[in-house]
Amino acid sequence: MHTKTIAELARGLRSGEFSSVELTRNFLDRITQYQNLNAFITVTADQALAQAEAADKKLAAGSTGLMTGIPIAQKDIFCTDGVKTSCGSKMLDNFIAPYDATVVTKFNDAGAVMLGKLNMDEFAMGSSNETSFYGPVLNPWDTNAVPGGSSGGSAAAVAARLVPGVTGTDTGGSIRQPAALCGITGLKPTYGRVSRYGMIAYASSLDQGGPMTRTAEDAAILLQTMAGFDEKDSTSVDKPVPDYLASIAQKLDGLTIGLPKEFFGEGLDAGIAAIIESAVDEYRRLGATVKEVSMPNLKYAIPAYYIIAPAECSANLSRFDGVRFGYRCENPADLTDLYTRSRGEGFGKEVKRRILIGTYALSAGYYDAYYLKAQKVRRLISEDFKKALSDVDVIMGPVTPSTAFGLGEKTGDPIQMYLSDIYTIAINLAGLPAISIPAGFLNAMPVGLQIIGQYFAEDRLLNVAHQYQQVTDWHQRSPKGFE
Amino acid sequence: MDNQKWEVVIGLEIHTQLATQSKIFSGASTAYGAEPNIQACAVDLGLPGVLPVLNEEAVRMAVKFGLAIEAEIAPYSVFARKNYFYPDLPKGYQISQFELPIVGKGYLDIEVDGVKKRIGVTRAHLEEDAGKSLHEDFHGLTGIDLNRAGTPLLEIVSEPDMRSAKEAVAYMRQLHELVRYLEICDGNMQEGSFRCDANVSVRPKGQKEFGTRAEIKNINSFKFVEKAINHEIERQVDLIDAGGRVVQETRLYDANKDETRSMRSKEEANDYRYFPDPDLLPVFISEALKAQIKATLPELxxxxxxxxxxxxxxxxxxxxxxxxxxxxxxxxxxxxxxxxxxxxxxxxxxxxxxxxxxxxxxxxxxxxxxxxxxxxxxxxxxxxxxxxxxxxxxxxxxxxxxxxxxxxxxxxxGLVQITDMGAIEAIIDTIIANNQGQVEQFRSGKDKVFGFFVGQVMKETQGKANPAEVNKMLMAKLKG
Structure with missing residues (x-):
């Protein structure tokens, strides 16, 4: 059962090949079997089985929803009523959310079965899942390598077939980068397409939830459930959600692909460049034409991001003060002691680093030079994309400059770690949708292809990704030991 | 204080609690007086993952106020985060407006001792209130009540146009009257719906530059505003006269002792690190909306x-x-x-x-x-x-x-006025007949005795006779 895609599982549930309870048991068993990967922070077995039983009743009554009875898991950044929601932090190790995130409600309403909560970098700050309070997640393709981050638990769980589809969140590449490093499909939707309500904020103007699955078709099914306007999120966009499966089988004749020359310069592993080029060749065979495009401001994306995201996070994380919820230090002497020790002991190193950077960037006398300047750069980058996308339908390029690096390899050097998001960050600054799909292997480790589209063109991205997956089998490969 | 020598400069910041049903960024009720923390929902508590959604009614009220003081209404205004840590501030930042407030320059006319004066309003901006810290009854600990957290406030900032405590009070009263006229604030000062901070400085008469100001916080009655300002003026003048210097600081007025005392100096002031709140979209006010709200303005x-x-x-x-x-x-x-x-x-x-x-x-x-x-x-x-x-x-x-x-x-x-003049005449005749002594006195020029006769008639009629008619008839009869 675990080798099937969500589309196949949905058919199997309907044909009576297996029940949701059987499916759920099967995946729960695998989660236990492969717990060494450390992909889950919390497994909600009892709740999952109860949801599966309810789903079986709905299926028996003729439910038509594709998600009914399908096991999923939530990144531990989404609040789940009555279930620990840690955000990968000691700060929230004792936090039982009293409400459901909108995304969680939508999956519940669709009849999905939640198996548990997935490991992640602390407060989604990290590119390797090594900043998690719960320890690193291992990459199923090489357990000495990182799975990427911050949605590292999500990517590893899908790659290891512990769950057929999961949620992730992407602030600077946190869906696409781990998807690429674990050989799965991950979609970061347009900013505003998926509600952020109940999704613990890292950088509010960049955060976006999205699906992580094995195939583009499954990503379409999950996005169908997740997307849509939410009156509880003022930044969600009130725009109809298209039927993502309806256009997925469209042929690609006439598709124009843009390749930004800045994506193929210094720093990109030659092996990865070759894989991206052969993927583009595959698209040529599918009827696409290819153009070079230029985005001169791309080189400023990382510095701009590391001002804007920390600035927003420095305020977003102020609520973790030891007063109302979360970690509180022992025997505080006074208010200042309560604040400094609760936050000092509750937050990890990377989170503190970003809070400090952000606080500094917003301080009187520095605001104009850092925050305002970064916002200007952000607009220039958006303009670059707008210009490029006026010439082409989609932009393609690598997701990461290298394949999954070794555990501990970059933890001592934050700058090197930040550079692993060099191809993904600009897309968040522009608010565009982008998908990462498996495109080959380098030294037995997966490589991802990134496809970037127009605002709200998730349907087009899924279509372009799906067509590639019809003629390639990279996405079907399974890591050894997890078949 | 020597009025010839010193000029006082006062500007007021007034926080008016807007009379919306629900809070500015959540659906929780704004009603006053509930049990602590009953009217605080997930958003007000600043739980992880929650997001603010702007209450449109608060925006309409702010615009209404702006139109009433003939202010510029910003076509585009922005909410910003004001960052500081305090236990009754759940998110660690207050959502306010900083660079682009919803209401720009306007004015209010006041009158003191028959002299009219126009006081400039610099701006008015929307923000959320914090909760309350309760320091009593917790055995050395502090209790937090977040019922008030997220209550909509319109902070109205005046120009430093007032030159006496009396003018400041007149301005405050005028504003108080106006917000109640507009039905955007209940004006209840005991419950904190209308609160005032005063910026006070003095300068030698004729000097152009402002003196160094002190800000007096949270003065919550008209009486206290006048007393607090006058006290502060005196303190500053005494200080300068004694060769000292006023320092820029925040002071708290103690109504019991009738004095202000230092809360924090400029050096200790927070760097609020304002930046636009990424959770909220800018507020756009169209001409059509302005016109629609203008039509609802009452007679001012x-x-x-x-x-x-x-x-x-x-x-x-x-x-x-x-x-x-x-x-x-x-x-x-x-x-x-x-x-x-x-x-x-x-x-x-x-x-x-x-x-x-x-x-x-x-x-x-x-x-x-x-x-x-x-x-x-x-x-x-x-x-x-x-x-x-x-x-x-x-x-x-x-x-x-x-x-x-x-x-x-x-x-x-039986209070109907006796209009039957015949009945009154009979009563008058009897009284004249029974009081011949007084009649003599009257006729000899003692006019005062007339009042005695009026009193007697009124007594007899139990006050129901028409006084004008009684006077007329009495006069005629007594003069004979």
């Missing part, structure tokens, strides 16, 4: 006062009094209408007996035990001479203390 106090003078023939003082609140003005106009246009009588009764009785009882007009219907019933009987003004006061007492109408009281108590 100044215009109403002018109309009362013209339409009801009131003097300046009465018109000022009767337009001091919308409820009072509405009450008055109802009385006039129900009494078929007896504007003058209505003015006299309202400014005299009604307000006097309310004052004595410590009530405001909305709790007046005599309704406009019952008061107009009384006024009609005065107007048509059924009762005299003197009897009317008795009837009013009964209206105040009971539920009967004026007609019922007049009927039950």
């Amino acid at each position: 106090p100044g215009a109403k006062k002018q109309r009362f003078i013209e339409q009801y023939g009131q003097d300046d003082e009465s018109a000022t009094t009767l337009t001091s609140s919308r409820e009072l003005a509405d009450f008055y106009e109802q009385v006039v209408q129900l009494s078929a246009g007896e504007a003058k009588l209505a003015t006299n009764w309202m400014t005299g007996d009604v307000l006097g009785a309310l004052n004595k009882a410590g009530l405001d007009i909305s709790h007046c035990p005599v309704s406009p219907e019952r008061l107009s019933g009384l006024i009609k009987r005065i107007a048509d001479n059924t009762i005299s003004g003197k009897i009317a006061k008795q009837v009013f007492d009964k209206l105040w203390n009971g539920t009967a109408t004026a007609d019922e009281i007049i009927e039950q108590e």
